[in-house]
Amino acid sequence: MAEPLRVGMIGLGTVGSGVAEILCGHAERTSGRAGREVVIRRIAIRDPSKPRECEVPDAKVTTDWREVVVADDVDVVLELIGGLSPAEEIVETALKAGKPVVTANKALLCERGDRLFPLARELGTTISFEAAVAGGCPIIAAIGQAMTGNQITSLAAIVNGTSNFILTKMLDEDTSYEDAVSEAQACGYAEADPSMDVKGIDAAQKLGLLTQLAFGRRITPDQFPVQGIDELSLMDLKFADELGYAIKLLATAKLVDGKLEMHTQPTLIRHHEPLAQVSGPYNMIELTGDAVGKTWFSAMGAGQMATASAVVADLIDVAVGRAATNFPLLNLTDQPDAFPLQAVEDIERRYYFRFNVEDRPHVIADIADILGRAEISLASVIQKEVQEPDEDSPYPIVPLVFMTHRTTEGRLRSAAKGLDQLDCVRGSWLCLPIGE
Numbered sequence: 001m002a003e004p005l006r007v008g009m010i011g012l013g014t015v016g017s018g019v020a021e022i023l024c025g026h027a028e029r030t031s032g033r034a035g036r037e038v039v040i041r042r043i044a045i046r047d048p049s050k051p052r053e054c055e056v057p058d059a060k061v062t063t064d065w066r067e068v069v070v071a072d073d074v075d076v077v078l079e080l081i082g083g084l085s086p087a088e089e090i091v092e093t094a095l096k097a098g099k100p101v102v103t104a105n106k107a108l109l110c111e112r113g114d115r116l117f118p119l120a121r122e123l124g125t126t127i128s129f130e131a132a133v134a135g136g137c138p139i140i141a142a143i144g145q146a147m148t149g150n151q152i153t154s155l156a157a158i159v160n161g162t163s164n165f166i167l168t169k170m171l172d173e174d175t176s177y178e179d180a181v182s183e184a185q186a187c188g189y190a191e192a193d194p195s196m197d198v199k200g201i202d203a204a205q206k207l208g209l210l211t212q213l214a215f216g217r218r219i220t221p222d223q224f225p226v227q228g229i230d231e232l233s234l235m236d237l238k239f240a241d242e243l244g245y246a247i248k249l250l251a252t253a254k255l256v257d258g259k260l261e262m263h264t265q266p267t268l269i270r271h272h273e274p275l276a277q278v279s280g281p282y283n284m285i286e287l288t289g290d291a292v293g294k295t296w297f298s299a300m301g302a303g304q305m306a307t308a309s310a311v312v313a314d315l316i317d318v319a320v321g322r323a324a325t326n327f328p329l330l331n332l333t334d335q336p337d338a339f340p341l342q343a344v345e346d347i348e349r350r351y352y353f354r355f356n357v358e359d360r361p362h363v364i365a366d367i368a369d370i371l372g373r374a375e376i377s378l379a380s381v382i383q384k385e386v387q388e389p390d391e392d393s394p395y396p397i398v399p400l401v402f403m404t405h406r407t408t409e410g411r412l413r414s415a416a417k418g419l420d421q422l423d424c425v426r427g428s429w430l431c432l433p434i435g436e
C-alpha cells in the first residue's frame, strides 16, 4: 500500500470531531477506499482545557495552527474553524506550502474564493469544499463532475436547514415564528444569534458558490435580492397552504433569455413539487441540465456526521488524486461575458401580497389602484374573515391576500412606496414571489 495521507486538522469542534470519528472508527474502510491509510497527524485547537468528544490517538495537539500547516509530516490541511480570520490565512499558508486544503467554510469561499481559488491553481494545488454547501448532499460533485455533460439551466435550492426546520415546525405544530426559533436553538439547529440563517444570508452565500460552479460567474449576495424568513408569520404559511402552496426559503439561479437571474427569498411552491415536500432540517437542490432535465439531490443539510461525511469524501479524493485531476477543471474563475446578470428590476415573477387592513369600504380598491398604477395585474383577491379588534381603530383588522399575474421586481418597487403610505394598512405588509 502507498504511503499514508497525513492530515493536519485545524479545529476539533462539531465537524472536526465527526471527521475524527470516521477516520479513527472506520480506518480500514477509509484506507480501502483511499488506497492508503488516512491518518490525523496533527491538530490545532483554541482551548486545550475544553473536554473533547473524541480521542485521536497519536495526533500532536497544539494551539498554534501555523505549526500544523507547515509541519513536514502533514500532507493535507483540513480547515474546520469557520469564519474569515484566521481561516483565510490558514488556507493561504497551506496553499503556499504546496498542500491541498479541505474546508467546510462557505463564508470564506464566498467572500474570498475569488482570491483563494486562483491562488490554489497558480500554485498547482487544490481546495476541496464539498462540505461547504448542503452538508451531506454531494452537490459539488454533482455539478463539478456528474453533470458536466450539461449546461445547467436552473438551480433551485433549499440550502438552509435551520430556516426549513423553523418553517416546518410553525405549520406542523401551529406555532409562532418566535417559538419555532427557540425550538431550533434547543435542538442545536440554530445558533444563539440565528440572523445569518433567518435573514437568508447563509443560503445566499451558498447560492453564490453553487452559481460559480454551475454558471462560471462570481456573484455575491449584495448583487441579488436576499430576503429571510424573519418577516413571515404563521398566518402566511396557512394562507399559502390553503392556496395549494408551501413557503420555503428558496435560493435560485437560472438562465432566462441568456441572462442569469438570481434571488434568495421565501417562495410559494406548489404542494406537488418535490421542493415543497422537504421538511425539517433537510436540504434539497433541484438542478436542471439541458441534456438530463430535472434532477433532485437531498440530504441532511448540516450536523456533525452529515458534514463529516462530505469532508472525509474530500480527503479520500485528495488521497486517490481525484481532487488534483478535477480541481483545475472546475468553473472557478469569473467569466462575466458568459452569462450577464439580469438586472433586479427586470426579474419577472408572480407574487403573493398579504396586508392587515381595516375592514371598511374602499380598502381593496385603494390597494388595487396602487398596484394597477404600477401596471401590476391581479389574479385573485382573498379577504379572510378573521377579525382582530384594535383599540386604535373603529374598524376590525382583517388580513387581505392578493395574488398577482407575472410582473417585474421594478414595478413592485414602484408600488411599494404607495402601499407604505396607505393609512388603511396596519403594520408591515408582506410580498413573496411564487415559484414556477
Ligand SMILES: NC(=O)c1ccc[n+]([C@@H]2O[C@H](COP(=O)([O-])OP(=O)(O)OC[C@H]3O[C@@H](n4cnc5c(N)ncnc54)[C@H](OP(=O)(O)O)[C@@H]3O)[C@@H](O)[C@H]2O)c1
Binding pocket: 010, 011, 012, 013, 014, 015, 016, 044, 045, 046, 047, 048, 050, 063, 065, 080, 081, 082, 083, 086, 104, 105, 106, 131, 132, 135, 301, 302, 303, 304, 307
Ligand atoms: N456544524 C455544522 O453542522 C456545519 C455544517 C456545514 C459546515 N460547517 C462549517 O464547518 C466549519 C466548522 O464548524 P463547527 O460547527 O465544527 O465549528 P465549532 O464547533 O465551533 O468548532 C470550531 C473549532 O475550531 C477551533 N478553533 C477556532 N479558532 C481557532 C484558532 N484560531 N486556532 C485553532 N483552532 C481554532 C475551535 O477550538 P476549541 O474547540 O478549542 O474552541 C473548535 O475546535 C465552519 O466553517 C462551519 O461553517 C459546519
